[in-house]
Amino acid sequence: MSKQLNLLISGRNREALEQLQEICDLPGFAVEIKHISNGHADPLYGVLEYPDILLFHMGQADLEELQCLVDRPAEARPPIVVVGPSGDTRLMRAAMKAGARDFLEDPANKDELQDALLQFQREQRQAGGARGGKLTAVVSAKGGAGASFLSVNLAHIMASRSHLETALVDLDLQFGSLAQYLDLHPESGLMRALDMADNLDAVAADACMAKHASALSLLAPLEDEIVLSRDVSPERLSRILELLKHNYDRVVVDLPRQIDELSAMVYEHADQVLLVMQQELACLRDGVRLRQLLTCELGVPTERIMVVVNRYDKDLPVEIKDICQSLNVDRSDVMVVPNHYRSVAESINVGIPMSDYAKSSSVTKSIVALEAMLGGQTSQDESAGIFSRTLQMMRG
16 A cells, blocks of 8 residues: 555644645545644644645734744755635745745635645655555456456445555446446546557546545446447557556456456456355356466466355355365455345445445445455454454354
C-alpha cells in the first residue's frame, strides 16, 4: 500500500478547521487539526513530526502566522496550501513567499481543494517511483459461479475499508455487468482508454473511469458498445494494466471464462488469481481443467492461485475436501463465501455493494477475510477472528 500522507490543518478559526477536515476526508490521507489560540503564532509550533502537507486557513488578521512560515528555512517548511480571503494581495504575496503550492479562496470549494490534495498525492507517488501494487484476476470455473459479484465486492472493500486506491476492470467485453453492480453509468470506458493507450497517462486514464462513492474506480465497456476480442490489442491492454498497477494500490480484473490472447496477457500481469467455484460436479470438473490450463499452459505459478468456493453449503454432497483433492490444493489455499441468496440478490438488484447493504452479513465478513488474506488492511484481530470462524464452518 502507498504510504498515507499526513495532512495538518492549522488556523485560528476552529469551525473553519473542522469544515476543512470534513472536506479533506480522502483515502490515503491522515488528517489532524492544530488550532492556533493564544501564545505562539507559528502554525507548526510544537509539531514534533512535520506533516507531508500543511493546509493553512487564514483570515485578514493572520498575516503574522503566515510570516512565521516565511521566516522558516525552505527545508523546514512542508508543502503548503493556503485557504484565505480573496482580493488581499498582501496575503497572496506572503503565501507565495512561504512557498504555497496553491491559494484557494475562503470558503474553500470542495472540488478544488480535493483536486489540489489528490494532485499532490499523485506527485508524491510518482516521485517515489511507486508501483501501485497487486493485480488480482478473478475468473469463474463455470458460468454463474459468482466471479463478477466477488470482483465488485472485493474491490469495494479494498477501497472503502482498507482505503487502498483501487481500480476495477471489467473484461467481459459483450456482457459486462460490473457497472450495474455499483449502480454506475459510465460516460467513457475501456474502448476509449484502448484507443489512447499509446499516449495514455494517469490523468487521461482517470478520465475514462467511472467513480463510485467509495472512491473505487471502474474501467468497463459501455453498454452500447459491441466489442469483440479481436478488436482489442493485447499490447494496448497490457499498457493500460501497467499504468493502473503503477497508479493504484490494487487492480481487480473480472475475466470471462475463456483462454485467449487477452486473458493470457492478464494472467501474465496477475499477482494473484482467484478461481471461483461452486459445489457442483460440473463446476469441479471445469475447475480442474482451468487450473491445469493456468499452470501448465500459461505458466501461472500454483502459489499465485487461490480457490474461492462461492455459495458454500456444508450440507451439499461436494465437500471442501473433495475440491482440495481434485485440484490438489491445501485447505489453506481455499476460501469459502457462504450461501445467502436473498441478501446477495437484493444487493445486486439495487446496485449497492454488500459491505454497505448488509455489513454484518456472513457473506460480507467472508469477503473481508478474503481481502485480508490478499494483503488488505483489515486489522489482524478482525481478520483472524473471521478466518477462524470460516475454518469452523468448513469443518462443520
